[in-house]
Amino acid sequence: MQTQLERRAQLLSGNEACVYGAIAAGVRFFAGYPITPSTEIAEGLAQELPKYGGKFIQMEDEIASMAAIIGASLAGFKSMTATSGPGFSLKQENIGFAAMTEIPCVVVNVQRYGPSTGLPTSPAQGDIMQARWGTHGDHPAIVLMPASVRETFDLTVEAINLAEELRTPVILLLDEIVGHMRERIELPPVDEIRVVDRVKPTEAPADFRPYKPGPNLVPPMPAYGDGYRFHVSGLVHDETGFPSGKGSDGDASIRRLLAKVEQRKPKIGRAELFQTEDADVVVIAAGSVARSAKAAVKEARARGIRLGLLRPITAWPFPADAIDEVSKTAKAVIVAEMNLGQMLIEVERLMAGRVKAFPLNRIDAELITPEEILARTQEVIGSVN
């Protein structure tokens, strides 16, 4: 069958790359609800999934979409949904359910201007903190932030892989610009794409304990219908999966949920460092803003200004190692983001006073430009020298 995946160089949008990334990673179930600027992902998967024997369903609302993908994942399917700000808010309770019950799934949030209906559907990066803390209670979070079309493909695959490996919901956080911009890209050959499948139990059903973690802290997971007759509940549960009503079981299981990610933090949490080795000032920017920042670095270097870029690829876990690296040499950092300082909170926390962080924010629905970053760099150099 001739599919989009087999064609090599092509002009794709970020949202389209997300569709092909999902197919390549083995996603075979998608439930969604129309919302700009993420709708092309639902449209693309409605088109593509049946070709692979997969299932697409348009649900009655965002909450139901999230519920349906968790159900399908329990039935053994790699599952995904896509949404934007208001829909992301609605999905939060069921995202917490997936975290608590350890059901692999991926939620794509193509960020738009908020809060509420906001400025439909202008770009923003205002969901960095919601992606971490949107659902109630302590819970793990893995949030990936691509900055290009090709990277959207790669990180979609990685999001699915991480969800399957760690049995946890993973958020792919695009912004409207990355979702809608088109780039000529080459998709990797199918056999070069690393695909991870969830580990299934090997013991007989009678010996099976659904939440008994393996050595990697992740419990193997059967599918409904495999004969294990297991119970899944959002109540605090022990290894049997049944509610125990004990605070000590809550303590142990929530700590394990967090440790699943914490243990792999250096591997998962990462950043691109661009010309930071000798940089006096480093701009920290993610998603579409990082593209402006990279242009600003090149322009600054041409003018003899030692500017570098730290681009977080993961919002959560935030790339602490890269922050440490930059803190050794930089005199100041500029945190450029299309919100009023969400990433800044985490940068300042990790810098712990080692390097002063200066904000650069826009919330007028326009992309931060290279010129603005250069101008801010001049100001910052003036104030730290």
Add this chain to the structure above:
Amino acid sequence: MSIKELVNRYCRTDKLPHIWCTGCGNGIVMGAIIRAFDQTDLDQDKTVIVSGIGCSSRAPGYMNFDTLHATHGRALAYATGIKLARPELNVVVITGDGDCAAIGGNHLIHAARRNIDLTVVVFNNSIYGMTGGQFSPLTPAQSYATTAPYGSIDRNFDLCNLAQAAGATYVARGTAYHTRQLLGLIATGLKHKGFSFIEAVTQCPMYYGRRNNFRTAVDMLNWQREHAVNVKAAGRMTAEQLDGKFLIGELHRESAPEYTAVYEEKIIARTKGGAR
């Protein structure tokens, strides 16, 4: 099969006794579901029971199947994901009057509209029991509840009518009193290919009964006997005789294309080169 054999086969006996209050009708309804499973010879390894949140939604935890105790109101949406992913599984939804008619009302409409092959049993005890006795959309008008201390001013609501209007292809109502009939209605629902909706009127003596002049659970069961009218008899009764009564029995049955089957036939097949 003796009751002991039924319990041993279909219940997780190590999870019993259940958490329900003395006199609660939920055990009667769960018993009817288990007997219906037995009667229809359902493959236990290929049957998933999904619930939301509330007293009724604790039932799946006691049942020896693949079970999912999901979020409040969303059982039907979770069940839709399971069924569409794996149409070969039997998917049964256990929900309550608050779970299904209030917070989950929209999912009921749309699951019924799709005619997806789910069997839904609503434990209608007229009250939010788990939270201590607040009125639900199915609380009879003028009843008392902790959040209706002067009597509920909400109008009576017929969830079976809603399910039928939304497209459910099998709709029935039974009561905890009419146990044998309830068993039969659920068994028919399990066998029906399409969206099956069974409302089971049950009693909550603790939070509904005590506030509404029912001294015992038996009084409440007697109320069910006195107020339920078999749909077959209703046709011969006058409007006056039917006043204040509710209908039990098979209320609606039709044959219509089932969602997951249509998905295979129309969508999957078409991508394999079928005609547009």
